[in-house]
Amino acid sequence: xxxxxxxxxxxxxxxxxxxxxNCSYEVTNFxxxxxxxxxxKAPTFLFMLTSSGIEKKSxxxxxxxxxxxxxxxxxxxxTQTGDSAVYLCAPNYGGSQGNLIFGxxxxxxxxx
Amino acid sequence: xxxxxxxxxxxVLKTGQSMTLLCAQDxxxxxxxxxxQDPGMGLRLxxxxxGEGTTAKGEVPDGYNVSRLKKQNFLLGLESAAPSQxxxxxxxxxxxxxxxKDEKLFFGSGTQLSVL
Numbered sequence: 001x002x003x004x005x006x007x008x009x010x011x012x013x014x015x016x017x018x019x020x021x022n023c024s025y026e027v028t029n030f031x032x033x034x035x036x037x038x039x040x041k042a043p044t045f046l047f048m049l050t051s052s053g054i055e056k057k058s059x060x061x062x063x064x065x066x067x068x069x070x071x072x073x074x075x076x077x078x079t080q081t082g083d084s085a086v087y088l089c090a091p092n093y094g095g096s097q098g099n100l101i102f103g104x105x106x107x108x109x110x111x112x
Numbered sequence: 113x114x115x116x117x118x119x120x121x122x123x124v125l126k127t128g129q130s131m132t133l134l135c136a137q138d139x140x141x142x143x144x145x146x147x148x149q150d151p152g153m154g155l156r157l158x159x160x161x162x163g164e165g166t167t168a169k170g171e172v173p174d175g176y177n178v179s180r181l182k183k184q185n186f187l188l189g190l191e192s193a194a195p196s197q198x199x200x201x202x203x204x205x206x207x208x209x210x211x212x213k214d215e216k217l218f219f220g221s222g223t224q225l226s227v228l
Contacts, residue, residue, distance in 0.1 A: 034216055042116075042202060042219035043155075088155065092215065099170075100217065102147075104154040 002027040006089050006103035013079055014111050021074040021106045023089030033072050034100060035063055036088040043088055046074070079110045114138050118203050118220035125193045125227045133188040133223050135203030142208040144186035145170075145217065146178060148199040155202065161186055162208065193227045200224050 007022045025033070032050045036043035047056045049065035049072060056063050060079075065072045076083055086107045090100040116137045125131055135144065145160040157170030161180040175197060177189045186205075190197060204217040 032215065036217075041221045043217075045216045045218075048216055090155075099145075099157065099160065101157075102155040104152065 002091075002093055002101050004089060004091060004101055004103035006087075006106050008106060009104065010107040010109070012109045012111065015080055017079050017110075018075065018077045019079060019108060021076075021087050021089075021108070022071065023073070023103055024071040025089075025091045025101075025103075026070060027091045027093035027101060029093055030067070031092040033065055033089065033091045035072070035074050036090065038086045038088055038105070039084075046087075076108075079108075081110050081112055084108060084110045116203055116205055116218050116220040118201075118223050120223060121221065122224045123226070125190075125225065127194060127227060129193050130189070130191050131193065131225075132190075133201055133203070133225075135186045135188070135205075135220055136184055137186075137203075137205040137218070138184065139205060139218065140183070141205035141218070142183075143206045144180065145204045145206075146176070146186065146188045147202045147204065148172065148197075149202060149222075150199050158188065158201075195227045198225060198227045 004025045032048050034048045035046040047063045052067040060077045063074045086105040088105045089103040092100050119134045142163050146158040147155045149155050156172050158176050159170050159178040161167045164183040167178045179187045201223045203220040206215050206217045
């Protein structure tokens, strides 16, 4: 059975801290892994990872994939209150059609 | 750019009532999806479509029906609503991952549905 486990489920930090969010997965026909940020409403896209060991960066956020150990991490440096959100990890398991399976998310709260 | 538009944004139903949620996308995406999101459960796929006139079941399809008569629209129907269907519903769309294009999902803003 395909599954995705994110950890921690919730995290409270202070502005300026650095956080690491984890995503481990077991899926057949792995194609890619996507990270989303969800604030009040719709999830918004952060990264798509397809190759091991290649870091993707966007400002203070970065992410990397390890296809051998089946996990990905999302790092946020110098956190700000605007980073408070639920972060979702979603591997694409391809199969016959191509779909994402979402983890339950990590709820990050950044306090001033 | 409108992107993915869902209507309505909020709805309250009584048990046994029916309703249809409408999703429209203007990005010419082949794939469209309906998810539900419940506290502590993450996003779960209800139904999806890989093209006009096609639909397929996802992880939690029971109690829902869908139709995709036009490429840009994907409808989610509840024939006889139950309290267990109280949730936030998200529509999403993407290019086909098999056409060499970016396969990321674009989400609508969600529909908060309460069934009493």
